[in-house]
Amino acid sequence: MSSQSLAEDRARMADVARRALIVAEDAHVTYRTYASGKRFNARDDLWSLRALRGGRKLQLVPALRGVTFTASEGETIGVVGHNGSGKSTLFRAMSGLIPTSEGRIWAAERPVLLGVNAALVPDLSGENNIKLGLLAMGFTAEEAAARVDEIADFAELNEFLHHPMRTYSSGMGARLRFAIASAKAHSILLVDEALSVGDRRFKQKSAQRIRELRDSAGLVMIVSHSASSLRETCERVLWIHQGELRADGAAEEVIDDYLKWTKQPGRPVVGAAAKASAPARKQKVAAPKASTPSLVGGVADAAPVEAGPATAGGRAAVDAGVEASFLDELFAEAFPAAATPKKAVPVPPESPRARARRERYRRTTRERSRRRLVALVITGAAILLAVGAGAAIALVANATQRPGTPVVAGVQPDETVVAPAEITDFAADVSAVECVSAESSASVKLSWTVDAALAVALGAGTGEIDAFESPLETALPLVEVDHSVPFPCSEEATTYTLTAEGADGTRISETVSVARTLVKKPDTTPDAPRKPGNNTNPGVKSPPKATKPPRTTTPPVNTPAPPQNPAPPEQTSPPQEPPPEEPPPTEDPQPEENLEP
């Protein structure tokens, strides 16, 4: 019987000359998720790594464990299996959306997946989602725009087309996604449970659409839980069980076996429990050797293209054999007839696949411990690096401070005066300034004579201050006549402080007070500072820049020291550089003392 089926396969291959469109080679997919492997109880060490991760640890979940098959041009292949068996993962891996962790999948063209999971952007309307989906699939903007109506009609969304997709019912969303995904003719089409969504009307429509696509496409693979629709549309069916290919054959037989199996109670079905499936794999490898090369393990066959569906007779016997040998320990009574043929097949002590799996497990363990070591080293290095960087910054900060001080120290020997500074004269040209209003500003001319000082600064305030602490101007000459400074009209009186710093680091201050007299001018309104052109009062200067910032954020009151100095146009005062240029470092005294002995 086996030789007969083999011969038929060969013959079929010869005259149809089918081209392989997808070849899956021992494809594995492993998901990495953070999940607690067991309940996290109070006795666990609170400081363990597991606790730090919130009781979860990285788990490797094998979703596909070595699936091998070949699909050829002109086929329609159904895929069955219980929920969580890996069907959707297989499809995603085939369409290249997720990578295989081991093994490879070859395809003639990138397969396109039509799935109910094809979520787009939930906040957007159905119409926008159609456009986006089409653009993502590679349509040009014009093509996409032209097809929107057609797709919308197919999905039958009517007025909901303009509602956000998050308001759709699950059936409506699925219809829209199917409509979008099936808009393009592909040579390899993977349909993920699309047939089972929507109402009866839509089901028929989508079945019709799939048939059309199949006629144009080379290959269609369909995941479905509906046995009847698979029987109608497919001639070949793959049965995925716990991440492995459990059967591959003519639709009728595989579906029948699958239905029989689903009726068995008490089997753990979800999850790839290694123990439960180990015997299955051994049997599967063993079975083809005994019967026919056209079965699941048929990759061993040297032919690059696996045969299409085998003849019904041969396939049925083989399937029954695999089925029975897998189930016979548990369900021998249930299927006495099926169980008999292969009952005697001995379980090999260790199949190559089991060995490979153990090897894989060891490799993973080694890899994991290696990674842990690397992570440890990197963490240590990062900490050291951070400490080093901190030290470097501290050093740099110290280094940059030191060069600043010798500059002052370097000046000192030239002067050879180690005496306190002395202010011999400090006066203003007027004792009272005329102001138009409290918002305007004026200027005052100051004159002074200072002896034996290294630096002279000028400050303004309501009383005596240290002009170096809040300078109006710094780096002033020792002797100055009629130096113009701004006078803020907002204060009743302003006290100007002249502070001189001697070579020994001591500071001496002298003050002069100037009072304000308000003069009412009929032509100047309170917004005078905004119109400097109208302002004819020579005593009042209102440079536009100085008044701009306070206008929006803060009232101009309470600004004791305006950041910039409005320069009187008629006088060339020393350049008013921003203060950072040469503020004598405040920690002057220390280096000075060092130099003295």
Add this chain to the structure above:
Amino acid sequence: MVDARLAAPADGLSVVGRRPPLGAYLTEAWRRRRFAFTLAGYRLIGTLLKNRLGILWIVLRPLLMAILYGTIFNFILSGAARPQNFVQYLLVGVFIFEYFTGSFGGGSRAITGNAKLVQSIGFPRILLPVSVVAEQAMRMIPVILLLGILLLALGEPITWSWLLAIPILAVMTVFNLGVALIVARLSVHARDVQQVIPIINRVLFYVSGIFFSVDGALAPFPVLLTIAQSIPTYEFVALARDVLLQSYTAPLIAWIGAPVWALVAIVVGVLFFWRAEARYGLSE
């Protein structure tokens, strides 16, 4: 047996789930660029329509930030750290920095936030970070217009140099895209990256001198000043201030550093992102 088959694939087949060569990848991405821009536009509208004030929030957010910082630091700042024309200085800083913040944070969610889209449709994934940056660039248009109006209202004279803001923002877009690509991949590997990003944003906000003058505050420390001036966000903000404000001049290092940073970021970003192209579907 498997190895033999792997070595000799069947006629005309290629492996799926492998990243394509860089050239083909970028060509394909360029061909589908409309997807990125359409997605950016739709998402921008989608997020804004949920709010009552809608599109107004694009300008309200940075404006409120500027008012907040302006009020607080106007009282606190004094001396060398206080820049000339504080309000204009602050406005340019906050508005330009907002562009970086948006791209940086959005980039980190470009892949992880669109996991379903990534798992259902095959397209060059680089389009997702591109669409994030494109969305931020669209947000910048009203922001920049508002900035211009505010500067005019504050008495800043309009000059030809304002036009230079456009190439500067274009270079900044390139830089933002590079950074978005890098964080997009990093947050796929470790979601923790998304926790760190607000902190990095905050640090950059302070060291880039958005509300105070870095040049003034660090003037006594030339080494630290040079380091601070090499920070990319500082450089872009400084350049924008230079062309928009009369009272500010950017240091030479900013004119050199900004395009260099942009080039480095985009090259590293594209390569780094492309290398993991096949693995983005695994993020769940």
